[in-house]
Amino acid sequence: MADWQTFSDRINNVAPSATLAVDSKAKAMKAAGVDVIGFGAGEPDFPTPANIVDAAVEACREPRNYKYTPTAGLPELRRAIADKVLRDSGYEVAPEQVVVTNGGKQAVYESFQVLLNDGDEVIIPTPFWTSYPEAVKLAGGKPVEVFAGADRDFEPDIDAIEAARTGRTKAIIITSPNNPTGAVWSRETIRAIGRWAVEHHVWIISDEIYEHLNYDGAKTAYVGVEVPECRDQLLVLNGVAKTYAMPGWRVGWMVAPLEVAKAASKLQGHLSSNVSNVPQRAALAAVAGPLDDVYMMREAFDARRKAIVAALNDIPGVVCPTPTGAFYAFPDVSGLLGKPLGPNGTVCATSAELAAALLDEAHVAAVPGEAFGAPGYLRFSYALADDQLAEGMRRFRQWVG
Numbered sequence: 213m214a215d216w217q218t219f220s221d222r223i224n225n226v227a228p229s230a231t232l233a234v235d236s237k238a239k240a241m242k243a244a245g246v247d248v249i250g251f252g253a254g255e256p257d258f259p260t261p262a263n264i265v266d267a268a269v270e271a272c273r274e275p276r277n278y279k280y281t282p283t284a285g286l287p288e289l290r291r292a293i294a295d296k297v298l299r300d301s302g303y304e305v306a307p308e309q310v311v312v313t314n315g316g317k318q319a320v321y322e323s324f325q326v327l328l329n330d331g332d333e334v335i336i337p338t339p340f341w342t343s344y345p346e347a348v349k350l351a352g353g354k355p356v357e358v359f360a361g362a363d364r365d366f367e368p369d370i371d372a373i374e375a376a377r378t379g380r381t382k383a384i385i386i387t388s389p390n391n392p393t394g395a396v397w398s399r400e401t402i403r404a405i406g407r408w409a410v411e412h413h414v415w416i417i418s419d420e421i422y423e424h425l426n427y428d429g430a431k432t433a434y435v436g437v438e439v440p441e442c443r444d445q446l447l448v449l450n451g452v453a454k455t456y457a458m459p460g461w462r463v464g465w466m467v468a469p470l471e472v473a474k475a476a477s478k479l480q481g482h483l484s485s486n487v488s489n490v491p492q493r494a495a496l497a498a499v500a501g502p503l504d505d506v507y508m509m510r511e512a513f514d515a516r517r518k519a520i521v522a523a524l525n526d527i528p529g530v531v532c533p534t535p536t537g538a539f540y541a542f543p544d545v546s547g548l549l550g551k552p553l554g555p556n557g558t559v560c561a562t563s564a565e566l567a568a569a570l571l572d573e574a575h576v577a578a579v580p581g582e583a584f585g586a587p588g589y590l591r592f593s594y595a596l597a598d599d600q601l602a603e604g605m606r607r608f609r610q611w612v613g
């Protein structure tokens with residue numbers, strides 16, 4: 213490749229999204245007629261509730277939705293999101309603090325673009341959702357991983373976080389309920405992180421997209437509630453994808469201190485302008501409506517959670533802690549590495565090789581732990597139909613032998 217043809221270091225240094233890569237490979241195999249069971253992307257299998265779809269259909273017929281609208285979001289939706297924060301988290305924010313984004317992912321991206329200068333460090337409790345470090349790098353920042361494994365129920369250790377702090381530490385990410393581990397961090401941990409951030413003047417990015425998916429009596433703790441004094445340095449990220457079964461509608465948001473929200477909106481004004489109006493109107497129906505549907509889905513997820521954890525722990529060499537949130541199981545599969553597996557006796561040295569072999573040979577899609585900073589693990593999204601789940605687990609077990 214000639215010099216002029218090379219791409220930027222910025223893009224060359226970014227890894228592709230592993231969750232989406234596994235999902236698209238599984239979907240492509242399905243389209244080619246292969247009967248793949250997809251535990252890849254975290255994508256609720258339920259249809260979007262009918263009242264939300266109806267609101268979108270109606271919105272399609274309204275000419276006001278054919279125009280550009282304010283970059284930061286429809287005023288009614290920003291108001292509804294502010295009301296939702298009060299309803300679910302119990303504290304007041306102004307609609308002007310809300311920026312509606314193209315999915316939660318754009319809110320992640322914009323957070324780091326707004327906050328980071330080159331070389332600024334972001335502490336990322338690990339295992340992490342795959343896009344965080346890449347969004348940090350795209351903003352010139354440096355991801356700093358602080359690992360907590362299954363032995364601690366994936367609960368971050370505040371002493372380890374403090375040990376990772378340097379003069380360049382600019383922000384820390386909280387994700388509870390967690391993707392990929394399904395852990396719901398304790399109030400004590402959330403409080404400790406919030407207080408630590410206040411003491412050391414560190415921004416907090418709290419990704420709360422799985423807030424309503426709790427099981428076994430676990431309860432999402434909100435850092436803005438536990439440590440009210442952190443709200444001036446807190447960016448809460450969320451969206452409709454997981455709560456209302458709307459991943460493809462691409463509506464997320466950021467709730468941030470006013471100046472941060474204004475800066476994110478300035479960026480969005482050059483990047484993508486307003487989120488498409490029809491999905492915004494659908495999101496308005498969702499956010500302003502009740503939570504009945506998510507509670508119904510939560511019941512179904514709960515039954516699947518129990519089924520998948522039992523099935524995984526039944527496979528020799530697999531150890532799966534019981535998750536209490538989101539819809540992911542994150543088993544330790546290191547016991548399968550280095551051993552002959554499947555009818556061909558395939559030997560996998562890493563969880564990445566294991567995930568590839570499982571897909572190719574048993575037609576079961578899962579995301580390797582490497583994508584989340586946790587080699588030796590696999591992530592299974594159990595947001596799929598019960599019979600699919602049972603069949604996928606049967607195949608995995610049979611393949612292991």
Ligand code: GLU
Nearest residue numbers: 229231232252253254391
């Ligand atoms: N957040 C989901 C996941 O982790 C959807 C895919 C993605 O955007 O990463 O699977």
